[in-house]
Amino acid sequence: MRPAVLLLALMFPVPLLAQQRIDRRMAVSSTASIRINDLVGMVRLVGWDRDSLVVVGELPARAGQLYFGGSTDAAKVGLEGTDTGSVVTSATLEVRVPKHARVSVRGAVVSLDAGGLEGDLDFITTAGRLHVEGTPRTVTAETLDGNVEVAGPVASLRVRTAGGTVVLRGVRGDLTVTTVSGAILIGGARISRARLETVSGEIAWKGAIERGGTLDAQTHSGNIELRLPPTLGADLELSAPSGAITSEFTLKGKPSASGTLRTSIGDGGAAITARTFRGRISLLKQPEVDANPAAPGGISGTSR
C-alpha cells in the first residue's frame, strides 16, 4: 500500500514547488515615477542607462500574480493574490529602472538591494531590510525591524527604524536618522546637517561637518561616540546628566550642575549637540591618515 502512495505522490508533483518565471518589459521616460508594491522576498533594484523598466526573476506559486503596467511617466509593479497565510521569502526579482527614475517601494516583507540609482528612492517596509550603494539623490527609508545600510554620497537621507541597525558610509549633505533601539553607525560622512536620534541605541559618528553645519546626536540610554577631524572647528553643547563626558580634544570649561558642557574646539564654525540621559559621551580625534575613512565608527560591542 505504502509504495503505491509513494508512486502516486511522485506522479503528481506538489503544486507549491511550481515557480513562475517572470520577464516583463516596457518603455518609460528617464525620470519616470515607478511604484513597486507588495513584492515579497528579495528585490534587486538596478538603475541603468536605458529608458526601460524590466522585471525578471522567479516567484513561488503562492507569491501571487505579478501586475505590471502604466504609462511612460508612471509605472507600477506588484503582486496580487499573495497567500497571506504564509510568508514568502524565497522570491527573488530583479527590477531595472532608468537611473534617474523616482522609485517607491512598499511591502510588508520585502527586502531591497539597490545600486546604480541617481534619482529618488523611497522605501517603506515592516520586516524587510535595505542595502543601497551608489549616488541616489535622495533616500527615504522606513522599516520596523530591518537593518538599513547605505554606502555612497547620498545628498539627502532620511532613515527611520525601530529595532534595526543603521549603517551609513560616505554620506553627504543632509541626514536624519531615527531609531528606537537600533544602533546608528556612521563613517566617512561629510554633512551640512545631521540629526541622529535613538532611544536605547548607541550612536557612533566618524566624519566631518561643513562650516556652519550642524550635528545633533541624542540617545536616552546609549553612548555617543564622535570621531571628528582634528582640525575641525565647532561649538559644542554636550549633555550627559548621568554619564561622563570624555574628550581627546582640549575642552575649556566644566559641565554645569545639570550635566551640560558648552564649549568650542578650533575656531568654531560648526555646531555639535550631543545628549544622552544615561550614557556617556566620547569625543575622539579621527586619525590624520585614515586607512578606511568610510568605515563606520564603532562602539565596542555594537557591531552587528
Next chain:
Amino acid sequence: MTGQRPDDETFLRSHLADLPRSIDPPRDLWPAIEGRLAPRARARPRIALYRLAAAIALVALSSAVTWYVARRSDAPVAVATAPVDRAGLARLARAGDIMEQGLGSSSLAPATRAVLARNLVVIDSAIAECQRALDADPGSPVLAGLLRAAHRQRVEFLQQAARLPRS
C-alpha cells in the same frame, strides 16, 4: 362555466378586454429577498467603510500631530535651554496616546503589533525615567528637553506605524 371552449378566440378576446393593462406588485419584496440571499454582501461595505473611516481618521490625526511636532522640533539645540513647558509636554503626551488608541483599531498583523508593542515599552520606559528625573529636578531644562524629545520620538514612531504597509 359556459359551453364555450376556453381556447375559443371570441371567448378569450372578451375576457382579455376585462383584464387590467398592468398589475402593480402589492409591495416591494426585493429588499427582503436580497437580504436573505446575500447578508454578507450587505455587511462588507459597511465594515470596509468603517475601516476606510478609521484609516482616514488616523492619517488626519497623524498629519495634525506632524504639524504640531514639526512646528516645535525644528530647533534641537534650543530644546535643551528652553524653560520647562509642562503644558506642551502634556499636549505631546496626549497626542501620542490618541495616536496609540487609533493604531489599536487598525488592521496590522499580530507580528507587527508585537514589534510595535516591544518598542513602545522602550520609549515609555525612557519617558518614565525622564519624568522621574524631572520631578526630582523640576527646573532642569536639559531634563525637560530630553523628556520632550522622548515624547516626540513616541509620536514619530506611532506615525511611522500608521504608514506601515498592511500585510
